[in-house]
Amino acid sequence: MQGIIHLWSLDATEPHELTTETLGQAQILGCGSVLHLLRTLSWVRTKQNRIAESSTKLWLVSRNAVGLERMQAQSPDSSRQDSSTRDSLAIAQAPLWGLGKVIALEHAELWGGMIDNPEVADVLVEIGAAIVSGEKEDQVAYRDGQRYVARLVKSDPLAFDGTSLSTENSYLITGGLGTLGLKVARWMIDQGVRYLVLTGRGVPSIEAQRRLDQLEEAGATIMVANADVSDGARMTRLFQEIEEKMPSLRGVIHAAGVLDKEILTKQDWGRFRRAIAAKVEGSWHLHTLTRAMPLDFFVCFSSTASLLGGLRLGSDAAAFMDTLAHLRHFMGLPGSSIDWTMWADDGMSLPSQEDGKFEDNDWGGSDKLAEYTMAPGIGLRILGTLMRKADTAADAVQVVVLPKDLSYLQGFYGDRIPPPLLSELYRSESVQPSGSSDFMEELEKIPVEKKRDHLATHIQSQLNRVLGFAPSQTMDLQKGFFDLGMDSLMAVEIKNRLQTSLGCKLPTTLAFKYSTPSLLIDYIATQILALESPEGIVTESKRAANEPEEILNKVKRLSEEDLEALIDEKVRF
Template sequence: AIAQSPIWGLGKTIALEYPDLWGGLVDNPDIAELLAEIGAQDKEGQVAYRDGQRHVARMVKSTVPVSGKASFSSEASYLITGGLGALGIRFARWMVADRGVRNLVLMGRSAPSDEVREILAEMEKTGARVLVMNADVSDQAQMIRLFQEIDASMPPLKGIIHAAGVLDDGVLAQQNIARFEKVMAPKIAGAWNLHTLTRERDLDFFVCFSSIASLMGSAGQANYAAANAFLDTFAHFRHALGLPALGINWGAWADFGLAAEMATQKRDRLAGFGINIIDIDKGTLRLDALMGQSERVQISVSPMDWSRFLQQFPTVPPLLSELTQLSPVAKIAHIKSQLEQAPEEAREGILTDYIRNGIANVLKINPDQLDVQQPLNTMGLDSLMAIELKNRIRMELDIDIPIATLMEDIGILDFSRKIKTQLGETQLDASPSVTSTARPDSEEEMLA
């Protein structure tokens, strides 16, 4: 059911933050099917049963042409929620300057910034009529008034781009209901308000801006992944009703908006994970093409370096197995060799120095500044830094540490002891393990 869909985004993030506790997502099984899944050995993390048939999730490269064009009319009006934000206003300018739109309704909760005011003035100079509305898309009463204003003062509404959204990041151990509600309201209640208030209108398009976080999970963004998972299902829900619908799972955008508000080193860390940023010009071309096609209801657009991205997983997730062919490459980490050759009494000190240097590296400080007794959750590690450290430990020591552990009230010394226990003498004395790396593949992907 559509109301349950946020659980899938949440579950994908739990799998990243608590891999040692996670089993998988199973939709609509009967008792026998559920028992079969519990005993299954194929590592599928996302399974759905329909009429006794087992279905599994896969992302595949899209065959949708990138040369299509959206259909706009100068005699119609178009609504962009989040239209006063950094991304929404740029798409508004594109619709006016490049696609001949003459009537726009841009709504947001806050007053326009100085930059947005300049773009508004620029659009109005071309003869476009832009109605700016301050409203909360999750508030039904406010949305009723907004549509009344559109009907009274604008040409017929023919299309909606739902781009509203907010972030409130933090690993699950730091989250609460209020933070989930804050992030989910514009995505879930907002989409539903737009749907119920326009389902009788003759719209040409209804585009939902979702995120790649809902497809693969995102450590530190469980609320955001859950909210966007609803939008993904919502697009298919509208399509099943015979209503126009398109869901786009965007990656991180360049130069402006949420991606630009990050510190430079945070953006570098995203690239380190294999998630590159979307150029606004290429992103606009993709939006134009996707709005001009009817083959796909949901599609993802994100420049990915799969060889880097897949390094965060012990094995390639089945979801991504169609996107890359892997070849085994022997890789022996220096730290593991050092531990294997060291006597038992020296291993704790080696691990302590290794962890302190790793934390210092992600914090960009001198290791001598770190007190090995200081709790990790007071050192300034954010979720991206924690993922970077987790990935390094996994690649170099061949063990998985839950993200939540890096946010606990535990110091470097105790953390090192925990790793030493997890490694165990048997593993340290074993022969070097073989890991897998993907063939280099860095390009802007459209994934179905």
């Protein structure tokens, strides 16, 4: 079988008829069916023990799921744009594009691409180009017969000219009881805001309450609401409470979310849906409840995972928020989505958990985190600029925040060519397995009975580096990688690191298929390097130790004539 074309998302409800219920149904139809399909394909490949590149590719087809502002025309006339497409941006299909980027990262061997709004002939052309010419474009959209591809380009820095926050109005921050939400709240108070509504799914922690007390001591009036943003009825009541108890609402910052570190093939639909509910359904509730309000800004805290993939970062849900910001802009409403890189301090990443609690190993150690993080001051300045521009500027609808130096991506892509999306910003240094490396030369000099232990130490060291721990730190060899703090991008990085140090090709699904240190060590030792097992080494040693005694017994059984003949033969030789 050459490929699978997924068309179910085309049956999603039209945007003007969308409700919370039909939005949920669309996620089952789109992401739910793809998740089931992916798990089935992965199971089949595992049963067949196939680690090579697959000839079966998965293609996802959508209709008007992306705005053309994010695409680049590949035709002489790039000025035309279908206004009917703008007005009917199919936001219910947007999470499918985020999910596709996760599949591209976690299961590159199965990935074909995503095509938006194609004719039948366009689909066949795209698939044919991928098969015949090795075309690598995996994010393509068609409008009025023109082909567009996705590119991330550098923009001029947005000028920071202060914020226009009001002292007389109130502002809502979802996820406001988490570390990041409280940081934003503190900044807004410093900018002169006096009325804030902060939501969370539980009561404030001791630390959160301490910070809330500090905000009130600074002269602010804080309404704390126990509210799950994905619960439409609860959010309706909350807005009624705001109307009754607080000054008029003039701005929304949606920072609530739930992160799930499990890989796609280990998730069922219930778990997947819970992880995206706050971002997908929550964003939709906020949109419908504020649609008639004269807001100054409506800002969604999205993630670079929306573009780069990475389930743990909420790629599918982030894609929904990005598209919602474009939809609001088309409707003449304020709307911005910020695809954040991770923020420094407090072990937080974007988007934030509602309870604000992250374990130390959630993102590895501090050394690993430092490669990605952004100083809070920089993030808050960007936020302030976008809040001021949110009601008018087209360039503020979706903004991606990445480190200036993207060389860290080399660890994720290794010898693989980065997605075309990044071709304007980053080019990978080609790293092909050389067949020889310093480590392999070192391993050759190790006695056979010690090779496996030496390999195990090397693999643990590489795992520690990727996870951000000290190279010599011990780890539970039976514990799953994703319980140790690994995410999708780290899984790609460990595959690339080991591939380079071992000088041989490794499967893209390495960390997913061999998901504990013990399984990984055993696979590389036996299947890749063909090292003797400990049992084999012991047996060989015993056999070698017994050889002199066996030879002596044979000699004793020889007659004197046979022994003399044997000695004469050896001497002549």
